[in-house]
Structures are given as C-alpha cells and as structure tokens.
C-alpha cells in the first residue's frame with residue numbers, strides 16, 4: 240500500500256493549521272526540520288512540532304536535516320513526532336547508532352535518510368533495526384527542485400537490501416515527486432512518497448494526493 244506524505248515545507252506557514260487540514264486525506268504529514276548547517280536553509284524546530292501535534296492526529300514523519308541529530312531525539316519525540324529520520328551523513332557512525340537507540344527508548348519509529356551522494360550500502364549497519372529508509376531524490380534543503388533521475392537506481396538498490404535484510408522496513412522517497420515521477424519511483428521500489436510542491440501547488444491538494452496514490 241503506497242503512503243503519501245505531504246511536506247509542509249511548501250505550506251503557508253502563516254496558515255499552517257489550515258494547510259494541514261487541506262491534506263488530511265493523506266497518510267502521513269512530513270515535517271522538514273533544517274538547521275542552516277547540515278543544509279543551507281532554516282525551517283521548523285521543536286516548538287512548531289509541538290503546536291502541529293496539538294492541531295492534528297496525523298502520523299508525524301519528521302525529517303531531521305540537522306548536524307548531530309542525537310542531540311534532539313528526545314525533544315522531537317516528546318513534541319509528538321511518530322517517526323524520526325536522521326541523515327547518515329550527519330554524524331556517522333557512532334552518533335547515528337546512538338540516535339537510533341534513543342528513538343527506540345522514546346518509542347518513536349526509526350529511519351535513516353540518504354543524500355543523493357550516499358551509497359545505498361551505507362544503510363547496512365543499521366538496516367535490521369529500522370522502520371524506514373528515506374532516499375532523497377533532490378539535494379536536501381529546498382522544495383520545488385527537479386527530480387534526480389539517477390536516484391532511481393539508488394531506490395532499486397535500497398529496495399533489494401530491504402528485501403534481503405528487513406522486508407518490513409518501509410522505503411520513502413523525497414524530492415521532486417509529482418504525477419510524472421511517482422510511477423517510476425514506485426516501480427523502483429518506493430512505498431512512501433513525500434510531496435511538497437505537487438500537493439501544495441495544486442488547486443485541490445486532496446485531488447493531488449489521490450493522483451499521486453494512483454486512485
């Protein structure tokens with residue numbers, strides 16, 4: 240079953256509650272946390288996740304694009320995140336293992352994310368304990384970028400590793416997802432699609448979500 244996770248990075252932050260309601264037919268809500276250091280952009284922090292949690296019961300898929308994410312695992316878990324993704328490039332190797340251990344202790348779902356430059360095999364040391372792998376199909380930092388076609392091969396390779404070592408693990412793909420790219424991404428092995436501009440740039444976000452699901 241394909242899950243759709245609209246990214247609120249493309250929402251109107253002055254009307255965030257309204258824009259979260261607009262995507263309530265989606266499966267998850269994707270929250271992009273950026274620190275201006277791991278990526279060249281600053282977005283949402285712990286207090287905003289706390290406020291989002293108060294205004295929706297949706298599953299909160301929180302993507303931490305921050306250096307040394309281990310520092311913030313408990314804070315985002317307590318704020319109401321259901322799943323946390325930490326970038327393998329953000330603190331390899333000890334910090335990532337510790338971040339995953341803390342997620343387990345906080346009872347949030349555990350994911351690692353890969354920048355486009357990162358080899359699929361980098362997930363191997365962690366894969367058996369993961370709930371999800373997130374493959375980036377743009378360079379992280381901004382919404383509205385063009386999908387990187389060469390990442391289809393990364394998706395295929397990560398899917399093969401998941402099938403071999405942890406078939407229950409989800410495979411989320413994020414960046415440049417639209418009705419034009421979604422079919423190839425799903426065919427390559429994704430089961431969860433993050434979409435920002437394709438959902439919030441549409442006149443009818445609910446129709447855009449249905450189209451991405453292939454309804």
Ligand SMILES: O=C(CO)[C@@H](O)[C@H](O)COP(=O)(O)O
Nearest residue numbers: 248379380382383415435436
């Ligand atoms: O993490 C990111 C960008 O770093 C994404 O979640 C974007 O927000 C997706 O936006 P679109 O590419 O779908 O417009």
